[in-house]
Amino acid sequence: MTSASCFGYPISIFFIVINEFCERFSYYGMRAVLVLYFKNFIKWDDDLSTAIYHTFVAICYLTPIMGAIIADSWLGKFKTIIYLSVVYAVGQVIMAVSSINDLTDMNRDGEPDSIDVHIALSMIGLLLIALGTGGIKPCVAAFGGDQFEEHQDKQRTRFFSIFYLSINAGSLLSTLITPILRGQECGIHTTQKCYPLAFGVPAALMAVALVVFIVGSGMYKKNSPQGNIMLQVSKCIGFALRNRWKHRSKSFPKREHWLDWAKEKYDDRLIAQIKMVMKVLFLYIPLPMFWALFDQQGSRWTLQATTMNGDFGAFQLQPDHMQSVNPILILVLVPIVDAAIYPLIRKCKLNFTPLKKMTVGMFLAGMAFIAAALLQMEIDKTLPALAGKGEVQLRIINSDTQDATVQLNGAEMPLVVAARQATSDYTAFKISDIKNVTVTFSQNTGSSNSVNAQFIEEARQTLLIYNNPFRYELIEDYKSKPADGNNAVRFINRLNTDVSIIINGAEMPGLNSSAISNYTLLTRGKKDITIIGNRSCTTTETFGFGSATTFVIFEECETEKTAPNLLRVTDIQPNTIHMAWQIPQYFLVTLGEVVFSVTGLEFSYSQAPSNMKAVLQAGWLLTVAVGNIIVLIVAEAAGFKEQWAEYVLFASLLVVVCVIFAIMAYFYTYVDPAEIEAQFDEDEMQKKKKEMDMATYENVPIQEKQSKL
Known part of the structure; x- marks a missing residue:
């Protein structure tokens, strides 16, 4: 048809x-x-x-x-x-x-x-x-x-x-x-x-x-x-292994190649083709390590982008947008590498064989992870410090008009607490070491108040203190970056009246007198915050990427034209490292992909017999699967506290594998499958010709044979 x-x-x-x-x-x-x-x-x-x-x-x-x-x-x-x-x-x-x-x-x-x-x-x-x-x-x-x-x-x-x-x-x-x-x-x-x-x-x-x-x-x-040729290949290999094991006794003569033990059942052509395939599959053994790094663009690198600033001026990038850098660079780099880089290398008369190209590609992917590790080190400097096992990170917000002194176990805490609208930094303490917390306000010299608080392990908590009468609130704070670059915002109402809060026209749940709201997630940018109590007044606040903020409402505004009296307390700093800093690592890994993957497919195709290209394609895809299995094993087993250390581990493993692959490639002998198959075709034709000649000879009368003799 x-x-x-x-x-x-x-x-x-x-x-x-x-x-x-x-x-x-x-x-x-x-x-x-x-x-x-x-x-x-x-x-x-x-x-x-x-x-x-x-x-x-x-x-x-x-x-x-x-x-x-x-x-x-x-x-x-x-x-x-x-x-x-x-x-x-x-x-x-x-x-x-x-x-x-x-x-x-x-x-x-x-x-x-x-x-x-x-x-x-x-x-x-x-x-x-x-x-x-x-x-x-x-x-x-x-x-x-x-x-x-x-x-x-x-x-x-x-x-x-x-x-x-x-x-x-x-x-x-x-x-x-x-x-x-x-x-x-x-x-x-x-x-x-x-x-x-x-x-x-x-x-x-x-x-x-x-x-x-x-x-x-x-x-x-x-x-x-x-x-299916793959089934045929599997059966031939299985028979060779079983036959070799069956005849493992020293009395049987050795054969040049272990696949030759399949000759009792399979023809020489198929065995020779499988030998070519096995040589290439042997070279595939180190390749999964490349894919273990490459496919982390969609996992670790995307998670890394969630702690970065995606503000590109006219538009805002989501963390998962950065994955599009790879296909964009592929469309740019493939023609450049094919039309400029490779010809330049040939002009320099360098023997840049396919296996050498693949080695360079692996090395570039390793360098991409070194770049990712260096970037992660800079990001870590901007991330909130977390309390360790058995610890709590404690902060004080003084919600009163008087200065206050806070003591831990009778000694002044390393927390600076001044008058109204003052807050301290977070300080880590062993929970087991906190016997009692006392608070003394400046006008109550000699009179202190005890805090019987339940601290939470590995948490960030704020001790919010009041006076006349004395009371306190121990509240749990955000301890990690909000998802998707959003901003977590909450309000503490110190007024003697209930308030309503409207953010950019959207009304939040009402807040009673002396109450604390839950965190609300906001996107980046400028937000109009309106506080409605006995009077209504508005302020404009700007939010970046991935911050957490507590607003304390101290007093109502004097008129509706004045801003509310808010104390803005930063729980988690916004992201400051720009997503554009991921581009170098994407460039390196994509250039590595162009040199490694495209060349690898071309090499596999050129070294495979005509009827077994699908077998090598399946083997190539299998290296991708094994590479991803390596990632999930390392992610679960390595247990690094610092993400940059995991990046360095992957880069180091790939460099070691790269050296091993270079040694294997040095000893590899390139073949021309078409030439080998043509030789088998010629041998078969010669064999058939001999058989035809023999058949013709056997049909000649005996007298004619004798006359020829």
Whole structure:
């Protein structure tokens, strides 16, 4: 069957390219916001969020083997894509449903009261997505290649270029758009970010991908399953190992290669092809370490961006927006490297072989993590210090008009407390060392008041003191950066009347006399804060990224035209390190990817026999899966208190692996699979010729044979 064509190309490939664009948008869009969903919605810590994220990615790169086996041995590529795309789309829909804020009851902060339902649905959705995206991965590109006739080699080559362009376009657009969707506020509880929208749009795109692919069904060339070469290779290797073990006795003569023990059952051509594949797969052993670093762009580096300033003037970047730097740089660097860097190296007459390029790529990724570690050290200087085990960080806010002295166990505390509108810095104390706390106000010399407070381990707490009559409040403060670069704000009402608080037109819950509000999350920028008591007055406050602030309302304004008397106390400083400082590490890791990944695929293709390129493709994808498994092991097992130390560990491991790979590459001998296969073809032709000659000779009459003798 000859497919309908347009400009010399089968019309069917346009459906395949659109399908791939939508599918990649769906996958990368969902993945871009995934780690922040785990941290901010599910409320997992950084390590668990990172581990689950990389477990998911690992499964996505393990399932292609399953998809290839199903397609080649059972259903064929077309049906495999259809069935697994349905699984994929269902998984995306379940992920969108799992993130609906109002799916379960809400607590007073507008967060899910029971997170178990959300976790269960998320895990089911992610498993289905992994099965779907991984299962169709080895099928779609190959199915597109099947649409061309034998004489359309030029068109087939251009198709693959367009196909991979659609992958990068889908990735780039999704990593730009879905963080914006996530940054919206939706649902009844508007303090929650809009994860249902961020997951829902990728789900819709996956549904579109499926529909588009089905619409083109009548135009496709659908080849029947031809048997899976990976199964054949596995059986041959298994037989060789069993046969070698069976004949392990010294009485049996040794063979040149352990695969030669399969000659009793398999022909020499297949064995020679597997030998070529095994040589390349042996080189793959160190490669997972590169992917262990590379795929942390979506986990550790995104979490790093949450502690940074995303203000770019005219627009504000979300932390997960930084992942779009990678596809942007790929589109810029690939033509520069191909058209300028490599030709310049050739002009310098340097033998820059594919394996040397891959070694350089690994080294660049290691340097990217050194850059990330240096940046993390600077970020750490701006982060709040946390109390250790058995400690509490204590701060005093004097809410009275008199000076006060605070003593710990009879000795003056290292906390400076002055008159009204004064606050101290946080100081860490061992809870077990705090026997009693006494407070003495300046007009009550000789008279002190005891504080019987319950301190919370590893917490930040504020001791709020009053006089006439004496009383105190021990309140728990924010101890970490608010999610998504938001600002946590609360109010302490010192007035003798109830107040209403309006921020940028949105009314907060009412605040009774001498009451303390919960924290409310605000976005960055200028906010008009109106305090309504007996009179109404407004002040304008500016907020940055990721701060926590306490406002103490001391007195009502004298007139409605004057600002309220507020004491602004900073609980957590706003982010000061700009997100643009992540660009150097993204540049290094992307340049490493261009040199390593593109070259690795080219090298694998050139060194693979014609019928075993899929085997090496599966092996390449397996290195990505193993790399992500390495990350989740290190994230759980290393236990570093400082994130920069983990970055240095990964960089060091990759440099060591890079040296090992360079040594392995030095001893590798490049082969030409086509030449070897041609030799086997020639040998087979010679063998068949001899057999034909022998058959002809045997049919010659005996008298003629004797005459020739």
